[in-house]
Amino acid sequence: MFTFIGTLIVGFVVGLIARALKPGDDRMGWIMTILLGVAGSLIAGYVGRALGWYGPGQPAGWIASVIGAIVVLVIYGMIARRR
Template sequence: MWSIIVAIVIGFIAGLIARAIHPGNDKAGFIMTTVLGIAGSLVATFAGRALGLYSEGSAAGFIASVIGAIIILFIYNMVTKKKTV
């Protein structure tokens, strides 16, 4: 349980950093950026556990969370991108 809480807190910070690092004009607001960061952190945690990088009770590191948040933010921008005619 504690590892999920740590992943959420780290994800919050990672989302803000990912937004600053990711190029382009993001239309996502503060709450969406936070949610994407938390999702990136949780994805990095569970992917790391599946790959054997983290033990069962540990959360992803900060750098992995930022990378996960950037990937989620990139996918989010690809999905919500509007085509201009």
């Protein structure tokens, strides 16, 4: 239970940092911010393991997670702009 709550808190912080660093107005609520941060961490972990930066089961670092969240924000902006 604590791991799930910890994941949500870390996702929220990572999402807030990514939204603050990326220029533009990304209108999303706190639930989408949490999902953004969690997705960024998952992407950073996957890429990091593929490149050999992280071992199996090792979580991604804060900086990599924020960069992953910014990538998710850019992709989300490109998709939302087409609508």
